[in-house]
Amino acid sequence: MIDHGSASGIDQSEFIDTYLSRNRPFVARNCFLRSWSMAPPWQLDLLAQRFGHHRVPVFDTLFEMQRTVDFSEFVAMMEKRARGDEPVPYMRWYVRQRRFQMICADKAFEELAGDWSAPSWLPSTDYVFPAIRQDADPVRKSFPAKGLFICDAGGRTRLHVDPWASDAVLCQVTGEKRFVMYPPEAAEFLSDGDTLIDVENPDDVRFPRWRSIEPVVDATLSPGDAIFIPAGWYHTAVALTPSVSITWNFVHETNADRFAEYLRSGGDADPTVKYFGQPAKQR
Secondary structure, three states: OOOOOOHHHHOOOHHHHHOOOOOOOEEEOOOOOOOOOOOOOOHHHHHHHHHHEEEEEEOOOOEEEEEEEEEHHHHHHHHHHHOOOOOOOOEEEOOOOOOOOOOHHHHHHHOOOOOOOOOOOOOOEEEEOEEOOOOOOOOOOOOOOOEEEEOOOOEEEEOOOOOOOEEEEEEEEEEEEEEEEOOHHHHHHEEEEOOOOOOOOOOOOOOOOOHHOOOOOOEEEEEOOOOEEOOOEEEEEOOOOOEEEEEEEEEEEHHHHHHHHHHHHHHOOOOHHHHHHOHHHOO
C-alpha cells in the first residue's frame, strides 16, 4: 500500500517515466509548502474577504450541483453548520469547462495566479488535453476540471473514476484530507454494473466481495502535499478538518494513444472535450 511519498529529488522526467507512463499513483509530501507566494494553509476568512461577492456552486457528495451561494455565505455556512446528520456542503468552483457555463472561477484564479504554483515534477510541455505544447502552466492556463474545492470537516467525494481518460493532480492547501484509491482492475469488486459502492456507507449485500480487496493508496494529505491520480483509478476523499484544495485534470502526450481511443469510443462528443479542443483564443 502506498501511504506516503516524497518529492525529494524527483524531476519531470522521473515523474513521467515512473508514474505517468506506468499509470501509478504518487503522493508527494511538502512539495510546495515553501514555494508558494501565499504559503499554505490559506485562511478561509481571508479568502472570504477576497472573493466573498462571487457566486459559487454547492455540490452533493458527487458532482450534482445543489444550489449557488455567495462565497462569503458558503464560509458562514461552514462555520455555523450544526454537527450531526446534516450533509456537509461542498464547494467545487471550476473554471470554464464548456461554452455555456453560468458560474466560473476564472476571475478568482486570475487573482490567485501570483499566490501558488504547480508541483515542479509535473510536465511543463507536450499536453494533448488541453492542447498546450509549451509553458503548460495550470496556474495561468485553463485545464479541464481545474477548480477550487472547499468544505468543512466531513465533506467528501464518493468513490468515482475521473472522466476523459485523464489523469489528475490535487494540491492540499488547507486542512487534512484522506484519499483512498483502488486500481482499475478492482472494478469487479467495487461496481455492480450500475453503480459504485459508497465505501463510507457500504452495502455489503449489493457488493459482497468489496472487503476482499485492499486500497493501494490510503493517505492523509496535509497542507503542502499533492497527489497524482492516474486515469481509471477509483478514488474517494473525505476532509478530516475544514479543507481547501486545488485540482485539475490533463492528458500528456505520454498517454496520447489512450486518449485517442477514448475519443474514438465517443468521447469526442463530450462538451468539455469539445471546449478544450478549440484554440484558446476561440474559447
